[in-house]
Amino acid sequence: MPWTYERIEKLKQLWDEGLTASRIAAELGEVTRNAVIGKAHRLGLSGRMASKSKNNGISIIRKKRINVSRSQKVIDISPVIDEPMNPTSFQDIKDGLCRWPLGEPEEIDFKFCGRNTNEGFVYCQAHHKQAYQPLSKVRERKKIKKKFRIS
Structure with missing residues (x-):
């Protein structure tokens, strides 16, 4: 299905809402995820923000791996x-x-x-x-x- 004016406007709206390319493709119908990504790129839509951390402000302390040599x-x-x-x-x-x-x-x-x-x-x-x-x-x-x- 060709990119009509209505479909492009819908793409822009969904893109601005932060939906994923896969989700936008499903909403528009008869378009692939890659087609959505390509069209967004050609339209010059802004890049996505990095996803927010799901830790709600809680800092996570990762354990350091300790290398212990086995006795030879x-x-x-x-x-x-x-x-x-x-x-x-x-x-x-x-x-x-x-x-x-x-x-x-x-x-x-x-x-x-x-x-x-x-x-x-x-x-x-x-x-x-x-x-x-x-x-x-x-x-x-x-x-x-x-x-x-x-x-």
């Missing part, structure tokens, strides 16, 4: 060492000796741990504990690292 669990990452390392070269490494790398592979004096391992494992008890951590410990460690990471 201490993660024991110290290896259990019951025998000294026996640095072993690549040529001398054999089954039953720990294959944990010591140093960088491209270095001349690159060695492996060389401690005795349990049957069927490639690392000694200490290095096995470092290499195969429960997923929960890995997640905890990541959280701690993330907490102290510099952005």
Whole structure:
């Protein structure tokens, strides 16, 4: 339905009364809320006042959120060492000796741990504990690292 003079006057009247665009659209009929808003804008009708507070003059004090850090669990990452390392070269490494790398592979004096391992494992008890951590410990460690990471 086109905007007739009567409909525009009715829109202005309802707008001045403070009705919402949805309510005006319902009163006028066959117009959408967006059509009312667009027409009001084109007519240069004044912007709406911010809605009045419903607290009737009573000031509301909001509680502040307090961040309380939970106590951190201490993660024991110290290896259990019951025998000294026996640095072993690549040529001398054999089954039953720990294959944990010591140093960088491209270095001349690159060695492996060389401690005795349990049957069927490639690392000694200490290095096995470092290499195969429960997923929960890995997640905890990541959280701690993330907490102290510099952005």
